[in-house]
Amino acid sequence: MSTTATATTATATAGIGDRIPALNRPTAVLGAVIAAVAANIVVWLIGAAAGGSFEVPNGTEMQSVAPGGVIILSAVPLLIGLTAAALLSYRWVGVLRLAAITGSVLTVATIAMTVAAEFDTASTIALSVMHLVLVPALVIATEGLRRNLIAK
Template identity: 50%
Template sequence: MSTTETSSPSPVLSRSWTTGRPVVVAAAVAGALVVNLVLWLIGLAAGGSFEHTDAGATVSAAPGGVILMTVVPLGVGLTVAVLLGMWWPGFVRIAQVVGALLPLATITGTLSADFDTASTVTLTLMHVVIAAVAVVALEKVR
């Protein structure tokens, strides 16, 4: 190819860039889930019960709550951000800010519940994990 010729973008590169997004979302959700389940096990070993009182009844927040509250918000949030980012690329940066702030803001719910100290600290760390994973995954997509 001479210096005056230009090459067209590779269909392999553009296709892998598009198909790579679901992989990033799935890997981010799976990674966050693994980290949060490890944190849950550490919290259990530290004496956490992960139980709180709700409407007079004792409710357990783990392991089902850990799985549900990691997979659903992160999976839905990242998927929506990626889809809207395909339409408006600047949206991914906005989603990073929201993805960092929203999990951190919801720590207040954990702090206001009557969890024991080990459970409160562990659940708070899980929120931080979700915030960090959201930012890193969206940066990878961006």
């Protein structure tokens, strides 16, 4: 087989996982949190522009979940989960794949709570998309960290 054919085959079989760089623990955790919060602020702005109020009835008054709630509810779970996975990876690198799967499933599953709440349609859609934004941030962070650890 010629060099050109080998290079073409290698390029064709390279997946997205091959493009994820190796990341150290602070970069993986903080980078994912910052990226997810920034992306969710953009989604919030789009949802607000679409007419979303991001308010839910709480007894006799309306409670707003944005923008502060968006930041806190994006950053805190991701920060806690990724920090726990990063610390556990000192002992067991496999925890990173487990964290990516578990975190992704929980992130998608919690969309049900958003749908069950009494948000307007634009807010419900935007908040649901915000849950989904956490998945790639989580997967890229854990895979980047894993690549760094297995390369050592």
